[in-house]
Amino acid sequence: MNAYLLIGTEREFMRPSKRDELVRKSLAVFYRDGFHATGMDTLVVETGISKTTMFKHFRTKEDLILAVLRYRDETFRNWFLRSLDERDLPPRQKLLAIFDVLREWFEESGFRGCMFIKASSEFQDPAHPAHTQSTEHKRLLLSAFKSLAEKAGAARPELLARQLLLLKEGAIVAAQMGFDPDPAGAAREAASALIEAHIPDT
Amino acid sequence: MNAYLLIGTEREFMRPSKRDELVRKSLAVFYRDGFHATGMDTLVVETGISKTTMFKHFRTKEDLILAVLRYRDETFRNWFLRSLDERDLPPRQKLLAIFDVLREWFEESGFRGCMFIKASSEFQDPAHPAHTQSTEHKRLLLSAFKSLAEKAGAARPELLARQLLLLKEGAIVAAQMGFDPDPAGAAREAASALIEAHIPDT
DNA sequence: GCGAATATGAACAGATCGGTACATATATCG
DNA sequence: CGATATATGTACCGATCTGTTCATATTCGC
Numbered sequence: 209m210n211a212y213l214l215i216g217t218e219r220e221f222m223r224p225s226k227r228d229e230l231v232r233k234s235l236a237v238f239y240r241d242g243f244h245a246t247g248m249d250t251l252v253v254e255t256g257i258s259k260t261t262m263f264k265h266f267r268t269k270e271d272l273i274l275a276v277l278r279y280r281d282e283t284f285r286n287w288f289l290r291s292l293d294e295r296d297l298p299p300r301q302k303l304l305a306i307f308d309v310l311r312e313w314f315e316e317s318g319f320r321g322c323m324f325i326k327a328s329s330e331f332q333d334p335a336h337p338a339h340t341q342s343t344e345h346k347r348l349l350l351s352a353f354k355s356l357a358e359k360a361g362a363a364r365p366e367l368l369a370r371q372l373l374l375l376k377e378g379a380i381v382a383a384q385m386g387f388d389p390d391p392a393g394a395a396r397e398a399a400s401a402l403i404e405a406h407i408p409d410t
Numbered sequence: 411m412n413a414y415l416l417i418g419t420e421r422e423f424m425r426p427s428k429r430d431e432l433v434r435k436s437l438a439v440f441y442r443d444g445f446h447a448t449g450m451d452t453l454v455v456e457t458g459i460s461k462t463t464m465f466k467h468f469r470t471k472e473d474l475i476l477a478v479l480r481y482r483d484e485t486f487r488n489w490f491l492r493s494l495d496e497r498d499l500p501p502r503q504k505l506l507a508i509f510d511v512l513r514e515w516f517e518e519s520g521f522r523g524c525m526f527i528k529a530s531s532e533f534q535d536p537a538h539p540a541h542t543q544s545t546e547h548k549r550l551l552l553s554a555f556k557s558l559a560e561k562a563g564a565a566r567p568e569l570l571a572r573q574l575l576l577l578k579e580g581a582i583v584a585a586q587m588g589f590d591p592d593p594a595g596a597a598r599e600a601a602s603a604l605i606e607a608h609i610p611d612t
Numbered sequence: 613g614c615g616a617a618t619a620t621g622a623a624c625a626g627a628t629c630g631g632t633a634c635a636t637a638t639a640t641c642g
Numbered sequence: 643c644g645a646t647a648t649a650t651g652t653a654c655c656g657a658t659c660t661g662t663t664c665a666t667a668t669t670c671g672c
Contacts, residue, residue, distance in 0.1 A: 244446035329531040346589040374580030387548040405603040
C-alpha cells in the first residue's frame with residue numbers, strides 16, 4: 209500500500225503532495241490578485257512550481273481554478289463552522305456568534321473578501337462551473353445555518369437562516385469594500401433583532 | 411456658444427456624443443462579461459466605435475473603466491433613489507420600499523449583480539481608483555439611507571442605515587449567485603423587523 | 613461649400629496569454 | 643543499485659493583450 213494515498217485530500221494521483229502544494233499556493237495568489245489578473249507564469253514564480261508540473265496535474269488553468277475553489281470551500285467551511293462549534297454556546301447564542309467569527313475573519317491580515325463572491329463576479333455565466341461551485345458553497349453554508357436555526361427553535365428556520373446569510377454576505381462585501389467601519393458589529397446587532405423576532409425570548 | 415456643451419454630462423470634449431455612446435455601450439459589455447475578460451478589440455466589435463476613436467477619448471483602458479464607473483454611479487443611484495421617491499410613501503414605508511425597488515432590479519433581464527461589487531472584486535487593491543470609486547458609490551447610498559432613516563424617526567439612524575445597506579448588499583450577492591429564490595423578499599422581511607426595533611410603532 | 617475637427621480602417625508593435633515539446637534532473641520504490 | 647515515476651528548465655507556439663501609426667473619410671461650424 210502506498211503511503212501517499214493517505215496524504216492530503218486528492219486521491220487521483222500517486223503523490224498528491226506537490227499537487228496540494230500547488231493548489232494551496234495558487235489559492236493565495238488568486239485570492240490576492242484575482243483569477244483573470246493572474247497568469248500561469250506568475251503562478252510559476254509565486255509558487256516555485258514548474259509550469260510543466262502544473263500542466264501535468266491540471267490540463268487547463270480553469271481546472272486549477274476549480275480545484276482551488278473546491279479546496280477553499282472545504283477549508284473555509286470547516287474553519288467557519290468549527291469555530292462556531294468550539295464556542296460551545298446554546299443554539300440561540302450560536303446564531304449570534306456567526307458574526308463574531310466573521311469579525312475574526314475580517315481582521316485577519318490579507319483579508320480580501322469572499323473568494324466565491326469574487327469567483328462569481330469574474331465568471332458571470334451562471335452555467336460556468338466556477339459560478340455553480342460558488343453557489344454551492346453558499347448553499348452549504350445556508351443549510352448549516354438552517355440547522356442551527358432549527359436547534360434554536362426558530363418559528364421559520366429556513367427564513368431566519370436566509371436572512372442571517374444575507375447579513376453575512378452584506379457584511380463581507382462591506383468589509384471588502386471598506387464603506388463600513390464595523391460591518392460585523394452592525395450585522396450582529398441586526399441579527400440579534402431578527403432572532404428576537406423569530407424566537408420569542410422565553 | 412457651442413450646443414454640444416449642453417449634451418450629456420461630459421464637458422471636457424467638444425463633441426461628447428461619441429464619448430457618451432462609447433461609455434454607455436462599453437458599460438453594457440463590461441457589466442455582462444467583466445473588466446479583465448473584455449478586451450479593447452471586443453469593445454470595437456460590440457460598440458461599433460473604432461479603436462482609434464476610443465484611444466482619442468481615453469488614454470488607457472483603465473481611464474475608460476473609470477468613466478464607465480462614474481456613469482454607472484450616476485445613473486444607478488439616480489434611478490434607485492428616484493424610484494424610491496416616486497412611490498410617495500411615508501418615510502417609514504420608504505425604508506421598506508428599498509427592497510421593492512431592489513426586486514424590480516433583480517427581475518430585469520440581463521441582471522448580473524452590482525457593477526461596483528464586481529469592480530472591487532477585480533481591482534482588489536484598496537488604493538486602486540476603481541476600488542475607491544466603488545466604495546464611494548456605496549457611501550453615497552449609505553448617506554441617502556441615513557437621511558431616510560432620520561426622516562423616519564429612527565433612534566439610531568446611522569446604524570439602521572448601515573444595517574439596511576448590509577441587507578441590500580447581501581441580497582444583491584444572493585441574486586447574483588442564485589442561492590436564494592427571493593433575496594429581496596427575505597431582506598424586506600428582515601428590514602421590517604429591524605425598522606420595528608428601531609422605530610417603535612406609534 | 614470650405615476649413616477644421618473628428619472618426620475610420622488596417623496594419624503594426626511589444627508584451628503577455630494559456631499551453632506544449634523535449635531533454636535533463638531528482639526522488640521514490642523494490 | 644536499478645527501474646520507474648515525477649519534477650525541472652528552457653525554448654517555443656499561436657493567439658490575444660493594450661496601445662500606436664498614419665493615411666483616408668466623414669461630419670461639423672460657418
